[in-house]
Amino acid sequence: MPNRSVFYVSDGTGITAETFGNSILAQFTAKPRHVRRPFIDSVEKANAVVDEINTTAEHEGKRPIVFLTLASVEIRAILTGETCKGMVMDMFQSFIEPLEIEFNLKSNHRVGRFSDAAKSQEYNDRIEAINFSLAHDDGQSSRNLQSADVILVGVSRSGKTPTSLYLAMQHGIKAANYPLIPEDFERGHLPSSLSPHKRKCFGLTIDPDRLQHIRNERRPGSKYASIENCRYEVNEAEVMMKRSGISWLSSTHKSIEEIATTILRDIRPDRLIY
Amino acid sequence: MPNRSVFYVSDGTGITAETFGNSILAQFTAKPRHVRRPFIDSVEKANAVVDEINTTAEHEGKRPIVFLTLASVEIRAILTGETCKGMVMDMFQSFIEPLEIEFNLKSNHRVGRFSDAAKSQEYNDRIEAINFSLAHDDGQSSRNLQSADVILVGVSRSGKTPTSLYLAMQHGIKAANYPLIPEDFERGHLPSSLSPHKRKCFGLTIDPDRLQHIRNERRPGSKYASIENCRYEVNEAEVMMKRSGISWLSSTHKSIEEIATTILRDIRPDRLIY
16 A cells, blocks of 8 residues: 555544554555644644645545544544545544443543643653652662562563563553573572562563574674573573462563553453553 | 443453543543453453453443454454443444445454564564663763664753653654753753754753652752752753753643654654654
């Protein structure tokens, strides 16, 4: 699908439109061109976007797909009106009207959650969790480990850091992370600062071949990156986690989104209902 | 809306369903109970979720709202069938069928983008950007600043760190951040390591009252957190950014999502089309 554009038009950040549109478009093999148009919050801006859509339609000879998340009735009318030559996927309209009937409530036609979020407790918790996860990245600090919601453990480059930050940023989870290193394997037990918190630990493991590849990009040709060492570390870490009764998963074929969702389900099933 | 549950059911992480459902529900003042059910990828699991929805419906005396992102036709049929007593908002069905006609292509009924993402270049770029942003948090390192996509500057606690990490994680942007500190104000110019990269700098400022509040939680009663000092630092930072020709925005009433989207639009307008 070259010569086909997809517009994301929103009066907010457009993140919702884009996340949703991407998952819809992932159902097709084609790769259209993406155009983001956030903060479309006035009639003037809406008209300008319609012009852009129409120019694109003429240029490409096909109507662009337009994912809309517009709360304002007035602005939405401009994009969904006859002047606009795009194929409009109006995400709010398709779901909000049936819900108004179901709830017997009028919707308030406001822009999505992000603006209001900045003042909420939930938002402040997220920021605090990010700060916590940063301060407890890579075993930097054992202070306040008792306030951690989860402590990720695993060998260097198994995916602990991005997963911790994602858990903090998306879910407000205070996620510390602690590397398992050759010294731990020689001693034959978990780092001592983790012992009181075993129940909060969750392990990440990784296929040794994949680990070698990742480490080699960082330190080419080093012992650290050698396949023998990667096999040794991964095996020792798995033995240690098994012995300590720590659940773990393999990050090899998983994105951080999937790893995070799995961890959440395992260690904090209460977070699945909130 | 107490006594009303909302289910997010997905064969993937459920992140798309939840992001979208949240923004839809933000249009209503009511706060329903949320239930996440990710990784529903078998007939057995689907039947179990239907049971749960039906029990909830009976218990609450109102049908639960069910946001669906299920790619499998077979599993979707279980949730959208007559047995299920929920009010189903089928996000894929509403948009994918019209697109199949428009594109004259069959969709591949696969689970959303996250599974495939782990192997893609885009995903690797995101992980690399996270590592870069971490290594360049809070002025920790001036190495490789030439590879930064953006360098956020501002006084301590103006929101630089979470914004940098968000830019990296969501958009694969290599975002360094550098604090502006009293020593810089006395010297009267930007930290010297930033001078060659002025064009990539973007400033965050913040209302002094809000800054005082945030700093006070961290170091109660300190000079650092005093309103006089906050006013002084914010004013000096704004003067310095103005003199250096650096664009900036105020983070006071903005979420990190909004700050990030604004920065992207300003410094990398090309990223709005990708």
